[in-house]
Amino acid sequence: SQQGEEDPQALSIQEGENATMNCSYKTSINNLQWYRQNSGRGLVHLILIRSNEREKHSGRLRVTLDTSKKSSSLLITASRAADTASYFCATDSSYKLIFGSGTRLLVRP
Amino acid sequence: GAGVSQSPSNKVTEKGKDVELRCDPISGHTALYWYRQSLGQGLEFLIYFQGNSAPDKSGLPSDRFSAERTGGSVSTLTIQRTQQEDSAVYLCASSLTGTSGKETQYFGPGTRLLVL
Numbered sequence: 001s002q003q004g005e006e007d008p009q010a011l012s013i014q015e016g017e018n019a020t021m022n023c024s025y026k027t028s029i030n031n032l033q034w035y036r037q038n039s040g041r042g043l044v045h046l047i048l049i050r051s052n053e054r055e056k057h058s059g060r061l062r063v064t065l066d067t068s069k070k071s072s073s074l075l076i077t078a079s080r081a082a083d084t085a086s087y088f089c090a091t092d093s094s095y096k097l098i099f100g101s102g103t104r105l106l107v108r109p
Numbered sequence: 110g111a112g113v114s115q116s117p118s119n120k121v122t123e124k125g126k127d128v129e130l131r132c133d134p135i136s137g138h139t140a141l142y143w144y145r146q147s148l149g150q151g152l153e154f155l156i157y158f159q160g161n162s163a164p165d166k167s168g169l170p171s172d173r174f175s176a177e178r179t180g181g182s183v184s185t186l187t188i189q190r191t192q193q194e195d196s197a198v199y200l201c202a203s204s205l206t207g208t209s210g211k212e213t214q215y216f217g218p219g220t221r222l223l224v225l
Contacts, residue, residue, distance in 0.1 A: 042218035099152040
């Protein structure tokens with residue numbers, strides 16, 4: 001069963017705009033991770049935020065975590081066509097990851 | 110060092126045949142995981158290895174599915190008597206120690222399985 005639900009399911013933006021994706025989860029976590037998947041193949045790890053952190057940055061990525069609301073958001077600033085992909089949040093359940101349903105992002109040139 | 114590799118990249122098989130999917134984790138990673146992603150679905154956990162043992166096989170969908178790991182390295186996921194519903198992308202991941210909730214899992218490119 002999936003832990004997280006992501007919102008929106010699909011997002012289409014113009015190159016240069018910012019993209020925001022949200023993830024909600026159900027149980028307490030140690031950390032939350034965001035992954036990107038291109039063309040339905042391998043997952044690329046983007047960023048990990050621990051449960052005691054509220055915000056984390058990595059390049060054009062900004063992740064926030066609100067454990068009281070059991071939610072996280074991923075912001076991609078100044079989007080590029082190459083950012084087109086599916087984005088998944090994942091929470092840990094012991095050693096295994098529980099993935100959200102994903103957001104399909106399309107960045108139009 | 111190389112990342113996680115998987116073979117084959119794509120596999121087409123006929124219903125009822127057996128298939129073997131291979132995963133080579135990152136060298137030195139003791140933890141290895143298999144996940145499955147069905148068309149348009151999220152990823153679901155299948156099995157976790159710590160070294161050569163599998164303390165958690167809870168995600169394997171049926172007894173047609175089995176996996177082993179040898180030498181603390183390569184893992185093979187075997188699906189016997191494949192069914193059409195087994196069609197999916199099978200993803201393997203590894204992490205350094207498998208310590209609960211504290212590590213990044215690194216994923217391979219996946220094997221896309223199509224059962225006709």
